[in-house]
Amino acid sequence: MTEENILLEVEHLQTGYGDLKVVRDVSLTVRSGQITVLLGRNGAGKTTTLRAITGLNRTYGGEVRYLGKKLGETVAHRRVAQGMSYVQEGKRVFHELTIEQNLLLGGFSTKSKKRALLEAVQEIYEFFPILGDKRSLPASSMSGGQQQMLAIGQALMAKPKLLILDEPSQGLAPAIMKEVMERVHSLKATGLGILLVEQAVQESLEISDEVSVLDMGRTSLAGPASSMTLEQLQEAYFGTSESVPAKQMAE
Amino acid sequence: MLALWLKIRALPTWALPLLLGIVLLLLPSLGMNYGMTRQVILTLLLALIVSGLNLNLGYAGELAMGHIAMYAAGAYTAGLIGKAGITEIWVQLLVGALAALVVGLVSGVPGLRLGGWSLAMTSFFLILLIPDVLSIFKESTGGRNGLTGIATPTLFGEPVTENQYYVLVVVIAILWFAFMRNVVVSRHGTAFQVLKQSPVLASSLGISVFRMKLSAYALGAIPAGLAGVLFANLDMFISPEAFTFTVAMTVLAASIFGGSASVYGALVGAGVLQFGLNQATNFQEYGLIITGGFLLFGGVLFSGGIAGVGQKIVRKLDYKAAEQAGRSKGSSAENAVADVEVLQGANLSVQTVSKAFGGNKALSQVSLEAKPGAVTAIIGPNGSGKTTLLNMISGYYETDEGVIALDDLQIQGQPSYKVARSGVSRTFQTPNIPKNLSVIEAVESGRYSTQRASILQAVFRTPKFRRIRREDRSEAQRVLNLVGLGSQLNADADSLPLGNRRLLEVARSLIGSPKVILLDEVASGLDEDELDVLADLILRLREAGLTVVIVEHNFQLVLRLADVIYVLAQGSVMAHGAPAEIEKNPRVMEEYLGIVSDSDGTSLVGA
Amino acid sequence: MTIIWSGMAIGAVYALVAIGYNIVFISQKTFNFAQASLMMLGAFITYVGIVVMQLPWWLVGIMAAIIVGLIAALEERIAIRPVKDMHNLLVTTLGASIILQGVAQLIWGGEPYRVPFFAGDQVISLFGGNVYPVELVLVAVVILLVIGLNQFSKHSLIGIALMGMSEDREAAQLRGVDVRRFAFLAFAFTGVLAGFLGLFVGPKTYAVATLGASLALKGFVVLAIGGFGSLTGTLAGGLIVGLTEALASRYIGADFANLSVFLILVVILMAKPSGLFNRQKERTV
Incomplete structure (x- = not known):
């Protein structure tokens, strides 16, 4: 892993909402062609971390470096134009727009002409055929899994270097979740760096290269996915010494 | 300097306004000329309408301009019954206020269910209808030409002289502002603040949002109606010209400039618009631009108006004085942890x-x-x-x-x-x-619906109102002690650190x-x-x-x-x-x- | 039939105001009370251009579009952008509207000016009624404008971005849309539109400083009927308000025209606060 592979580096990040500091000390790295998974319980600060990386929330302390440059106060829409594409949790597609409109809007940041975007849309249809079949229907008419694929397709339209996915498996049936995970995995091959936030620990560990676990706004565990043990993970999840569930589970 | 300030603050808050009222009463005997008297009267009438609007805009948090329609209702009621021979001014004031109240209720019930832009537009529309409605009943109202031949008002059967009329207007203004002050400086005022800033919170405290807004709107009808009656008897002539959109804008500008969320801001705003602008040369030409400017820049620059600026200065001086007196946080931090009384839970x-x-x-x-x-x-x-x-x-x-x-x-x-x-x-x-509530007020608001004291009880400061106020205080003190905030009663609730704001919420949820x-x-x-x-x-x-x-x-x-x-x-x-x-x-x-x-x-x- | 034509034409004017409201509503979820005052200004500039300066009509249209567009841009910067709270927005756009009215009164006084229509003022007989050319053109303009804007919002990238932004500002930002700049441009566009439309509105309503308040309110009624954010709805709303006003005025009495429109407004707001032609959006978690 050479240093020039590094896409995104987050160091000692602090962020939150107003005076509610949710994230106190988070560090992580994403490299091109790899998947970094960010794990942690509910309310640990995962989504807030992503919001700070993408510029939706202000950074109170620490640093976010993207492509070797400090991002500082760069506004969200500029970060998208620099190749940072974020799929928010809860399948946030535009429900009132059609699938094709959603995808076109996904390519907005590339500043391409509509004709060029329509070609790019075709590629997405090849990757997610179901989207092509329903192209002129409103996004609200699709099922949860399809909307998730649309959201990912929309993010890909921006020709990103870094793809950030917030709980793509949330609320999906196991079979569909598996399909989504496979799709995400196959994206690695294109050289894309992926930052994945997940609740589904096992499934996401299987496709990840790097793991970072958050607890109460701090990175409590980080390292290569291949070396993680369940015990380590539970300890990182439920706090340090008095981790009752970890003990229970280990029995 | 600070010592003087402390002395001023030791006076009751109504002392200065009352002094102003007395000075106004004495002005004619100090040789004020007719033109001046008329200006003061017009200012006070404007201030009455503005005050009615303030209850709505500043306290209940809705912009509804129906007050011009209520003002017109008061004026035409007085004019018509005056023509019919009922010239006794007290009767006219009573009937006029009632007529305004009816207009308020009739337009408020549908309007307030909507709120926001819909309410504002509906109420603007109401103003547009005034000349049409007057014209429909032109037999009695004189339509667009106006209502003439209103008889001189009488007081206990005696015709009212010009000087007496002036005194009458000042007295009514003093009474209304005392009324308004007593409503606002009470648990109802706090409840209005809560309602304005968060209807969700208000209803979680047991406050019916609709009923509360309606009562603010209806109460606001009273001063507008009174002003209408007094206006009709001022010139013995009224016409739709006095109740136009432009007048409504002047009222709104005065409210914004003086500060909508204040009692006496209405007087300042009305004074500036009536005196300052009317005296300025070329007012006719530039009037609209200036009114618009007040609205635009008032809305952008100082959301609290002149009164808001004043309140900020007062708070700053209070804080300094408190610091000097050594009553800063540290010294009174003895945090008596109170006992929890037995509570009756439910399944x-x-x-x-x-x-x-x-x-x-x-x-x-x-x-x-x-x-x-x-x-x-x-x-x-x-x-x-x-x-x-x-x-x-x-x-x-x-x-x-x-x-x-x-x-x-x-x-x-x-x-x-x-x-x-x-x-x-x-x-x-x-x-x-x-915002703008102290810790103890914020917590007291949690008792609003469990212990009831009506608005009228607040106005007259009845024994029941006083007793409940005492209980509010002591209960708030008790629950604040429970959560460990007992030493910060007078701090600004909204600017507490997050942790303390959470604890404050717990205290508020316990007080009821x-x-x-x-x-x-x-x-x-x-x-x-x-x-x-x-x-x-x-x-x-x-x-x-x-x-x-x-x-x-x-x-x-x-x-x-x-x-x-x-x-x-x-x-x-x-x-x-x-x-x-x-x-x-x-x-x-x-x-x-x-x-x-x-x-x-x-x-x-x-x- | 003459009454119907006249009602449809005035309804078209109200609908044009409502379209302006809608564009601002779609892009930033707020209202510009001064929309009608911008249109009033457009009418005056048309008067000055055609009657005083004797310029060709298309040049006048462009001139009015630019001037009023700039004024709208200025209004956005002063009266909208710095204000966060909705109540203050109401007050500040109202203030902007009053200032425009004051300025118009200062320059042109309180009397109405007749604005000639560039295609002539010869009465035409059509379907058994008399109609002025401008009345026919107004109806056509509003229909074409709605069709055009609808196509734009469905097919152009900018239109799609605007619709997306209207639904979810944050998500649009994450697709690279500079939401603040878009909101600003949309606002300025309503000014351009209002200025240009002075060519058609002026001849129908005359140029008069007090045009703003009444147009603003009728435009709002159209919006309330048609549904907030619905362009197609403004057509139906304009038709209903225009016809109601014309018919009430003819058959009940001139004093009842506003009253009837007001009654419709209250009934509709009570029965369907989101508008007759708007499907109720269900909230999601």
Whole structure:
């Protein structure tokens, strides 16, 4: 892993909402062609971390470096134009727009002409055929899994270097979740760096290269996915010494 | 300098305005000429209408310009009954105010259900209709030509002289402003502030948003009606010209400039617009531009108006004086931890409740039981329906099916303010604390619906009102001591640090002697010490017999506090039981960790 | 039939105001009370250009579009952008509207000016009624404008971005849309539109400083009927308000024209606060 592979580096990040500091000390790295998974319980600060990386929330302390440059106060829409594409949790597609409109809007940041975007849309249809079949229907008419694929397709339209996915498996049936995970995995091959936030620990560990676990706004565990043990993970999840569930589970 | 300030502050707040009133009364005998007298009268009439608008805009938080229609109603009522021979001014004032009140109620009932832009536009439209309505009844109103031949008003049968009329106007203005001041400086004023800034919070405190807004609107009709009567008798002539859109804009500009959320700001605003501008040369030409400028820049630059600026200065001086007097935080920090009295909890039972938004099932067949003297915790991943469930219990959403009951009382389908009055109180994920309230006022607002004292009782400061006010104080002090904020009674509630704002919310939810208390992620953002205070408090509330429901992410805290834990996943209860059982439940761990629990603790991947 | 024509034409004017409201509503979820005052200004500039300066009509149209567009841009910067709270927005756009009215009164006084229509003022007989050319053109303009804007919002990238932004500002930002700049441009566009439309509105309503308040309110009624954010709805709303006004005025009495429109407004707001032609959006968690 050479240093020039590094896409995104987050160091000692602090962020939150107003005076509610949710994230106190988070560090992580994403490299091109790899998947970094960010794990942690509910309310640990995962989504807030992503919001700070993408510029939706202000950074109170620490640093976010993207492509070797400090991002500082760069506004969200500029970060998208620099190749940072974020799929928010809860399948946030535009429900009132059609699938094709959603995808076109996904390519907005590339500043391409509509004709060029329509070609790019075709590629997405090849990757997610179901989207092509329903192209002129409103996004609200699709099922949860399809909307998730649309959201990912929309993010890909921006020709990103870094793809950030917030709980793509949330609320999906196991079979569909598996399909989504496979799709995400196959994206690695294109050289894309992926930052994945997940609740589904096992499934996401299987496709990840790097793991970072958050607890109460701090990175409590980080390292290569291949070396993680369940015990380590539970300890990182439920706090340090008095981790009752970890003990229970280990029995 | 500060010593002088302290002396001024030692006077009651109504002393200065009363002094102003007395000076105004004496002005004619000091040789004020006719033109000047007329200006003062017109200023006071404008101030009355502005004051009515302020109750609405500044306190209830709705922009409704119907006051010009109420003003017209008062004026034409007085003109018509004056022509019919009823010239006694007291009778006219009474009838005029009633007529304005009727207009207020009739236009307010539909208008206030809408709120926001719809209400504003509807009420502007009302002004547009004034000349049409007058024209329809032109036989009696004179239509667009105006109503002439109004008889000279009488007082106890004697015709009123010019000087007497001046005194009359000043006295009525003094009376109204005393009335307004007594409403605003009371629990009702605090309730209005709460309502304006957060209707959601208001209803969780048992305040009926609609009724409260309507009463502000209706009360505001009174000064507008009085002003109308006084206006009709000033020139003995009225025409639709006096009730135009432009006049409405002047009223609004005066309100914004003087400060809508203040009692005496109306006088300042009316004074500036009536005196300052009318004296300026070329007012006719530039009048509209200046009025517009007041609205535009008043709205952008100082949202509190002149009064807002004044209030800020007063607060700053108060703070400095307090610092100098050595009454700063540290010295009075003796935090007597109060005892919790015995509380009468109620059994909260949720039976097979379901809720869908559009096609999404948010909750399906959820059943839950929270007992008095126990802490019931609800946990679950994001989007599992925890907050939805809480919102259903407090009546913000209607249930699609199922029953929610407090002991034997079914509360599903009740509006939230009624649920609150039945004894369910709550805190919010993001602390919901109105601006410009002190800590103790913010907490007292939680008693608004449990102990009632009507607005009229506040106006006349009746013994009952005084007793309730004393109880509000002592109860607020008590619950603030419970949460450890007892030493910060007069601090600005909204600018407390996050942890203290959460504790303040807990105090506010306790003051109304609830039967059930719902705490929504009350621990998030608290530091260790605050967490200990909170945990200790929750346990003491449980001892005291309250029904406590917590929604919480902090698993450690839940294990420490809860008697029963319910785990929600994708809208239904996945497991429930004692903490020890939940800990061992493999499915819960799976939901939380997403790990299949038969794993043997070795490497998870690459196998 | 003459009454119907006249009612449809005035309804078209109200609908044009409502379209302006809608564009601002779609892009930033707020109202610009001064929308009608911008149109009033457009009418005056048309008067000055055609009658005083004797310029060709298309040049006048462009001139009015630019001037009023700039004024709208200025209004956005002063009266909208710095203000956060909705109540203050009401007050500040109202203030902007009053200032424009004051300025118009200062320059042109309170009397109405007749604005000639560039295609002539010869009465035409059509379907058994008399109609002025400008009345026919107004109806055509509003229909074409709605069709055009609808196509734009469905097919152009900018239109799609605007609709997306209207639904979810944050998500649009994450697709690279500079939401603040878009909101600003949309606002300025309503000014351009209002200025240009002075060519058609002026001849129907005359140029008069007090035009703003009444147009603003009628435009709002159209919006309330048609539904907030619905362009197609403004056509139906304009038709209903225009016809109601014309018919009430003819058959009940001139004093009842406003009253009837007001009654419709109250009834509709009570029965369907989101508008007759708007499907109720269900909230989601």
